[in-house]
Structures are given as structure tokens and as C-alpha cells.
Amino acid sequence: MGADMDLKTYIAECGTKINAAMEKYLPGEDILPHNLHRAMRYSVMAGGKRIRPVLIMASCEAVGGDAESVLPVACAMEMIHTYSLIHDDLPAMDDDDYRRGEPTCHKVFGEAMAILAGDALLTQAFVLLSAPETREVLPHGASSKLIHILARNAGSYGMVGGQAVDIESEGREIDFPTLEYIHTHKTGALILASVQAGALAGGADEKAFAQMTRYGELIGLAFQVADDILDVVGDQKLMGKTLGVDEARGKATYPSFFGLEAARERALELRDMAVAAVEPFADRGDLLKQLAHFIVDRTF
Amino acid sequence: MGADMDLKTYIAECGTKINAAMEKYLPGEDILPHNLHRAMRYSVMAGGKRIRPVLIMASCEAVGGDAESVLPVACAMEMIHTYSLIHDDLPAMDDDDYRRGEPTCHKVFGEAMAILAGDALLTQAFVLLSAPETREVLPHGASSKLIHILARNAGSYGMVGGQAVDIESEGREIDFPTLEYIHTHKTGALILASVQAGALAGGADEKAFAQMTRYGELIGLAFQVADDILDVVGDQKLMGKTLGVDEARGKATYPSFFGLEAARERALELRDMAVAAVEPFADRGDLLKQLAHFIVDRTF
Numbered sequence: 269m270g271a272d273m274d275l276k277t278y279i280a281e282c283g284t285k286i287n288a289a290m291e292k293y294l295p296g297e298d299i300l301p302h303n304l305h306r307a308m309r310y311s312v313m314a315g316g317k318r319i320r321p322v323l324i325m326a327s328c329e330a331v332g333g334d335a336e337s338v339l340p341v342a343c344a345m346e347m348i349h350t351y352s353l354i355h356d357d358l359p360a361m362d363d364d365d366y367r368r369g370e371p372t373c374h375k376v377f378g379e380a381m382a383i384l385a386g387d388a389l390l391t392q393a394f395v396l397l398s399a400p401e402t403r404e405v406l407p408h409g410a411s412s413k414l415i416h417i418l419a420r421n422a423g424s425y426g427m428v429g430g431q432a433v434d435i436e437s438e439g440r441e442i443d444f445p446t447l448e449y450i451h452t453h454k455t456g457a458l459i460l461a462s463v464q465a466g467a468l469a470g471g472a473d474e475k476a477f478a479q480m481t482r483y484g485e486l487i488g489l490a491f492q493v494a495d496d497i498l499d500v501v502g503d504q505k506l507m508g509k510t511l512g513v514d515e516a517r518g519k520a521t522y523p524s525f526f527g528l529e530a531a532r533e534r535a536l537e538l539r540d541m542a543v544a545a546v547e548p549f550a551d552r553g554d555l556l557k558q559l560a561h562f563i564v565d566r567t568f
Numbered sequence: 569m570g571a572d573m574d575l576k577t578y579i580a581e582c583g584t585k586i587n588a589a590m591e592k593y594l595p596g597e598d599i600l601p602h603n604l605h606r607a608m609r610y611s612v613m614a615g616g617k618r619i620r621p622v623l624i625m626a627s628c629e630a631v632g633g634d635a636e637s638v639l640p641v642a643c644a645m646e647m648i649h650t651y652s653l654i655h656d657d658l659p660a661m662d663d664d665d666y667r668r669g670e671p672t673c674h675k676v677f678g679e680a681m682a683i684l685a686g687d688a689l690l691t692q693a694f695v696l697l698s699a700p701e702t703r704e705v706l707p708h709g710a711s712s713k714l715i716h717i718l719a720r721n722a723g724s725y726g727m728v729g730g731q732a733v734d735i736e737s738e739g740r741e742i743d744f745p746t747l748e749y750i751h752t753h754k755t756g757a758l759i760l761a762s763v764q765a766g767a768l769a770g771g772a773d774e775k776a777f778a779q780m781t782r783y784g785e786l787i788g789l790a791f792q793v794a795d796d797i798l799d800v801v802g803d804q805k806l807m808g809k810t811l812g813v814d815e816a817r818g819k820a821t822y823p824s825f826f827g828l829e830a831a832r833e834r835a836l837e838l839r840d841m842a843v844a845a846v847e848p849f850a851d852r853g854d855l856l857k858q859l860a861h862f863i864v865d866r867t868f
Contacts, residue, residue, distance in 0.1 A: 295724050295725065299725075300729065300733065300749065301724070301729050301732040301733045301736070303732065303736060304724050304728070304729060304732035305724060308724065351687075355683055355684075355687060358660075358683065360658075360660075360678075360679035360680045360683060361680050361683065378660075379660035380660045380661050380735050381732065381735070383655055383658065383660060383661065383683065384655075384728050384731055384732050384735075386687075387651075387655060387686075387687075387690065387723075387728050388723050388724035388728045388729075388732075390687065390690060390691065391690065391719050391722050391723030391724070391728065392719075392723050392724065394694050394715055394719040395716065395719040395720050395723055395725075397715075398712045398713075398715040398716040398719060399716060400716075403712055411712045412698045412703055412711045412712055412715075413698075415694055415697075415698040415712075415715060416695065416698040416699060416700075419691050419692075419694040419695040419698060420695050422691050423687075423688050423691030423692050423695055424595050424601070424604055424605060424608065424688035424691070424692065425595065425695075428604070428684050428687050428688045428691065429600065429601050429604060429688075431684055432601040432603065432604035432681065432684050432688075433600065433601045435680050435681070435684075436601070436603060449600065
């Protein structure tokens with residue numbers, strides 16, 4: 269697709285490709301159990317920014333790989349992300365009625381089906397990553413390594429670990445290291461895994477992989493700081509979800525620790541460090557630089 | 569370990585090995601997030617018969633493989649099985665207070681943590697299966713194939729699919745094909761996957777793999793019919809869970825369709841067909857034959 273494209277066009281084109289691929293990779297509603305497959309498709313197809321798939325595809329291209337070949341990896345990552353949203357929205361967790369402007373999965377299909385739809389999406393990600401057709405289009409031996417990166421960053425050492433600490437911290441005073449733990453794990457882990465997975469699938473050598481890892485860590489943090497800021501200042505209609513909920517629940521956020529201005533400064537600092545991290549990729553890193561800007565600049 | 573062992577000794581020895589391996593493969597309680605890791609360990613270490621790990625190890629040995637080398641696969645399968653129990657017990661699902669004679673995960677750790685512990689166990693199974701150390705002890709290229717077998721049989725085409733249909737069928741009149749769908753998917757799929765995974769990891773050729781697949785399908789069905797029978801006639805104390813609940817909830821079972829006697833006959837028939845399926849493995853298939861008897865004979 270290419271580094272000479274502006275980010276908006278690139279995101280739109282990735283979105284179209286991802287949706288077409290998802291259509292193929294998600295079980296059809298005509299296959300039993302119909303309601304389970306309906307629930308899975310409902311949540312995946314509800315939209316969202318597809319930031320993680322875009323990161324995977326752009327990272328793959330930055331190291332010289334072909335974005336088309338990582339479509340299964342990008343779809344698997346989006347399935348994992350979507351499962352985490354479905355479970356996060358459950359009454360026992362964040363108890364959210366709306367997500368991306370639409371009723372959440374359990375509001376439409378009931379709690380039991382929403383739990384199962386999340387479980388099935390997480391599992392389907394690994395069905396897809398280990399499928400013979402996926403293994404064929406990836407570099408030799410990359411499939412298992414990709415599965416390891418995604419699983420490790422999605423599980424108790426990564427995203428789920430962050431969610432667990434986040435839930436336990438609700439309504440309590442937490443210190444800054446705990447906030448950083450939540451940030452780096454709950455959201456940062458899958459962002460980092462997206463960048464690493466794209467780089468690996470694109471055939472990155474050790475040095476390039478290390479640089480991409482640094483970029484991934486930095487934008488992962490930037491993403492969460494930006495999300496915290498948006499929860500305070502964002503436009504509820506544009507975001508398609510209930511805002512101000514972090515504050516109402518007494519959840520610690522970056523702005524609640526340091527104030528809005530310091531949070532913005534930190535987001536800008538992380539953005540600039542991320543941009544610097546992909547300098548070595550010259551023009552091929554251009555989309556990743558634009559992405560770093562996109563993540564942070566929407567907070568102003 | 570060996571085919572000359574009687575099943576009771578074999579199950580006990582497998583149990584010891586599995587527990588020691590689990591100790592290593594489950595995140596420690598001293599690692600953050602402590603409560604999440606406690607919840608994961610609580611449910612995995614609550615015991616249970618470890619039927620699926622035993623099936624994996626015995627199937628591996630039946631085709632001439634080394635049972636030790638499949639310990640990571642056996643542990644991954646038990647993690648998947650345990651996650652499914654944790655989610656199945658949730659208030660929104662079967663709402664069970666006891667499992668294996670102990671309070672269920674959400675009774676001890678709360679609903680949110682139980683959902684996350686289930687999610688983390690499912691994910692950890694794939695962390696383990698894709699780990700470099702696991703890939704090393706398996707036949708070349710087997711890791712991805714094993715992941716595919718486990719994921720496909722655990723997801724919406726397998727176990728989760730069976731759970732979804734089971735939940736939707738509660739309190740409704742269902743036909744026999746629907747009951748068979750639930751049986752083959754909810755429990756049968758992971759039993760079959762255990763046998764196939766053991767065979768694959770043990771280096772089975774195509775013909776042996778096909779025979780083992782037939783054995784796995786048959787004992788999978790036998791297992792569920794036996795479980796249905798036990799729910800009617802079993803000893804609550806021995807089972808360590810509330811019995812008669814299927815009937816109380818109006819859930820269709822094999823005995824509710826055909827009566828207890830016909831259910832027993834069907835279980836015996838499935839057992840004998842399973843025994844016949846592993847005849848070609850001669851002495852090496854002996855434990856699998858004993859396992860088929862073990863699964864069914866406990867219903868008398």
C-alpha cells in the first residue's frame with residue numbers, strides 16, 4: 269500500500285481490507301450456533317478505529333514486508349481486542365451499556381452469550397493464527413512466534429493482568445507505579461504486540477525488531493495517556509461512549525495524578541520519542557510517525 | 569510410564585506429574601497481579617480427575633511417543649478445561665456455588681476476577697503451547713498443528729459452541745440431533761482434541777491418527793452419556809458437586825430422552841466400539857481400553 273499515502277487514506281484502506289478479511293475469518297451466522305456467531309460478528313463489525321490492525325500493517329511495511337500477508341494476524345489481533353471489550357463491558361466488570369455508539373454485546377444478546385462470544389473470539393484468534401493458510405503466507409516458523417507474542421501480551425502478564433489491577437484499584441488510592449502498571453498492561457501490551465507482530469511478520473532483523481519494540485512501548489503509553497485525557501475533555505458524541513466515567517468511578521488516571529496540562533506534555537513527549545524511534549526506517553517509517561501524531565494530537 | 573501399568577496407578581502418576589508441571593507453567597502468586605494468579609491457581613489446583621491430560625499422555629504412548637514430552641500440551645489442555653469450568657459456573661451461566669467439592673472461583677474471588685482468571689487461563693494455554701521450550705520437545709512443526717487442534721475444538725466450532733446451544737436450550741424442548749450437538753461439542757470436542765493432540769505429539773502416522781480420532785470421538789460421546797447418567801444416579805458426595813441439577817433445570821439429557829436403561833446400553837456400546845478402535849495398537853493401546861472402561865463403568 270505504501271508510505272507515500274497520507275494516514276487518513278491508509279486507515280480507510282486498511283479498514284476496508286480488514287472488514288473484508290473478517291467476513292472470511294469469522295464463522296458465518298448460517299453456521300451453528302447462530303446466536304453465538306451473530307454476537308461475535310455484532311461486536312467485531314461494530315467498527316472502531318482498527319488502530320491495532322493498522323499498526324500491524326504499517327509496522328510490517330516499515331520493515332519492508334507486504335501488508336497483505338499480515339491480514340490474518342491483523343484480524344486475529346482485532347478479535348482479541350474485541351473479546352476484551354465485550355468482557356470489559358459486562359455488568360460484573362465495567363457495566364457499560366454502550367460501546368462505539370451501539371448497545372454493548374450483553375445488552376443485545378444477554379450476559380451468558382456475551383461471555384461465550386468473548387471466549388470464542390479469543391479462541392478464534394488462535395484458530396486463525398495457527399491455520400495452515402496463515403502459516404503459508406508468513407515467514408518460515410513465524411506462526412508460533414507470533415502466537416507467543418500475542419498470547420503473552422494478551423494474558424495475565426499483559427492485558428488481562430492490567431484489567432485485574434485496574435478493577436482492584438477502583439475507588440482506592442493508588443500510587444503512580446500502579447497507574448503505570450495498568451497503563452502499560454491494559455492497553456500498552458496489545459499496542460506493543462501489534463507493532464512487534466507486524467515487524468516479525470514483515471521479516472524484521474534483530475536490530476529493526478528492537479527499534480520497533482521501542483516505538484511500540486512509547487506509543488502504547490502515549491495511547492493510554494491520550495485516552496485518559498479524552499475521558500476528561502473529549503466529545504461524547506464523537507467518541508460514541510459515555511465519558512467522564514473514570515472520574516465518576518474514582519479511577520486513577522494520568523490527569524488525576526498530574527493535572528491536564530502535565531498529562532498533555534507527557535503525551536507530546538512520548539509522541540516525539542516514538543517518532544524518533546522510527547527515524548532509521550526513513551520514508552518507510554512515515555506512516556508510523558503519522559500514527560504517533562494521530563494518537564496524541566486528537567487530544568487537543 | 570507404560571502400558572503394563574494398571575489405570576489407577578497410571579492416573580495417580582500422571583496427576584503427580586501434571587501438578588508438578590502446572591506449578592511451573594502457571595504464573596506464581598508472587599508475580600503481579602497476585603489475586604489474578606491466585607484465582608487461576610485456585611481453580612486449576614482444586615483437583616479433578618485430570619482425564620484430559622491422562623488421555624493426552626496415554627494417547628501419546630499408544631502411538632509410541634514419550635509421555636514426558638507432552639506434559640506442556642497436557643497442562644495447556646487442563647488450563648482450557650479449567651477456564652471453561654470457571655466461566656460455566658458464573659452466575660450468568662450455570663450459577664454453581666460448588667465445583668469439585670470446593671466453592672467456585674467467583675464465590676472466592678468475585679465475579680470480575682473469575683471472568684479474568686478464565687480469560688487468562690485460556691490465553692496462558694496458548695502462551696505455553698507456543699513457548700520455545702515446548703516447541704523444542706515436540707516433533708518438528710507440531711506446535712502450530714497442536715495449537716490449531718486445541719483452538720478449533722475449544723472455540724465456537726467446538727466446546728464454546730456446545731455451551732452456547734446448551735444455554736439456549738435450557739427449559740426448551742429440544743430434539744435428539746440438538747442433544748447430540750451439545751454432547752459432541754460441549755464435552756466431546758476437548759476429549760477428541762486430547763486424543764488427537766497426544767497422537768500428534770507422539771508422532772502418529774496418518775493411519776494411526778485416523779484410528780485415534782475414531783477412538784476419541786467414541787469416548788467423547790461415552791463420557792457425556794455417562795455424565796448424564798451420573799447426574800441421575802450418582803453419589804453427590806463422591807462427585808463433589810450438586811446433582812440432579814440437569815433435571816431440575818429442565819435440561820435435556822440422554823436418560824431424559826431414552827430412559828436410564830437405554831442410556832446405559834448406549835454407553836456400553838460406545839465403550840466397546842472405542843475399545844475396538846484401538847485394537848491395532850495391541851498392548852500399547854491397553855491404557856486407552858482401560859480408560860474407555862473407566863469412563864463408562866463408573867455409572868453402574
